[in-house]
Amino acid sequence: MDSFISTFHIDLKIIIAQAINFGIVFAVLYFLALKPLKKIMAERTGIIEKGIADAKENAALVANTQKEYEATISKAREEAHAIFQAGKADAEVRKAEMIRMAQDEVNRMVDQGKKNLEAEKIKMVDEAKKEIVSLVVSATEKLLADQADISTTEKTIKNIKKA
């Protein structure tokens, strides 16, 4: 054993010194390099995992929004269609009413026109009658001025007036 120790120069102090050196290396490496690096790596992994989770959540949100959008659009289309149909029906009703009102107005105007025409006609006939009577009287007076006596003439005039 002694020859072994002397051959290899085994020295307990150097062994302890080397063990202390190793301990220093371990402490330095652990506290200054491995621990902070592990922390940073864990932090990064956390951020990446959160990013992936957020991306998945966002994708789900987008899909959900798309569904909602499509549902809203579909509902809006249905509502628009219903409104259009209601408007169309309402317009039809109004159209019919307006046509009827216009028809009535036209009828009323036609009636009024007819009445006016009739009144005008009567008035014209009356006037024509008066004019004819006057003309007949004048003509008769001229014709019979010399031939007929006044009484006959008066009788004739009265008959004409009665007629």
Next chain:
Amino acid sequence: MTENNTIKNPIANTEIAPVASTEITHESTLYAEPIGHVGSLTITNSLFTTWVVVFIVFVISIVIKFKSKLIPKGFQNFFEFIIEGAMDLADQVTGDKKITARVFPLAFTIFLFVLISNWLGLLPLGGFGLVEHGEEGLAFIPFIRSGTADINTTLALGLVAVIGSNVFGIVSIGLWKMFNKYVNLKALGEIFTKVKKDPTILISAPIMVFVGILELVGELAKVASLSFRLFGNVFAGEVLLMAMSSIFAYVLPLPFMGLELFVGAIQAFIFAVLTLVYFTIAAQDHDHEEGHEEHKGEHMHA
């Protein structure tokens, strides 16, 4: 070495042909050469190299500590790549992420410490050293000798690994179980409690006690195997390089330098992996496993 016709047997450290000369000689010795003293502590060139290792690791650690960012670049990227790869490898060795998380820092430190020590010894710093008057004239003593080319360093590392694994075992499975692993009092006690039920225990219990003693011897063997394997490989590499240099300096050693770089990395890797294995074995509760096996057997019978 043969720089001045002096030939020395590096293994036995005996002079074959002593020649009085004023030329500077450099011999590859089995032990690290002293380059100074601090009190009663002899500072060897291998101890000095280890301090250089401490300094290098300190600088690397400081750079990582203060330059690390969330988005890695350059050196941080490389270091993270190494650490992640090493963690995956350690996971494969231990088979348990919890054990890996606890043991990895020590195993990685061993790897880095041994690797840098091994590679520092390969640095071509021929003129960086002391010239001293020796028994055979002037002798050159280099400041840099691979830290692991000194048995004191490898012994220290082996002791750290083996003692560390036992401490880890105590922390993991308890002091009583670890104690019984080496001094199997439990098996001895079972002789008295189970002898009526199972008389074969009279044979099996002493065997278990002997196995415990073998385990204890095995722990010493672990220290020896770890330290001598590393020392032997690195020292042999240095001797090989010196031999090649003496045949054809500057050119012939080059391929062997490449080989030694590889050997240095492999030896660091082996030391670290064996440390991981020892820690993993120490953290396993054999009684618990045996209990499981018995339960399985009972279930099978049922």
